[in-house]
Amino acid sequence: MDKKIICKDCKAEFLFTEGEQQFYKEKGFDNEPVRCPECRQSRKQQNNKGRR
Template structure:
């Protein structure tokens, strides 16, 4: 398994998907390669956290 160069779908910059990252994804059972560079992934995660993060099931009472 060799390093792969991937283009980020958000900022169009190229980033390296290393052999170690590929092994980690495989170990976790992830089928898809990352589509965003680490900076865009971090920004997207932060944006989701600012929105209240994750799923909301509303008030049950």
């Protein structure tokens, strides 16, 4: 079943789909995402800029 989660950064509601939940489980991730896909992508880009 899909889960509705509120993004930690922008406070937007997003769905954590069954497929994503299965992927997280297969990868051994214990925690659900706390950021929406847009904020995750933005944060990832910011982190990569600092590693040059």
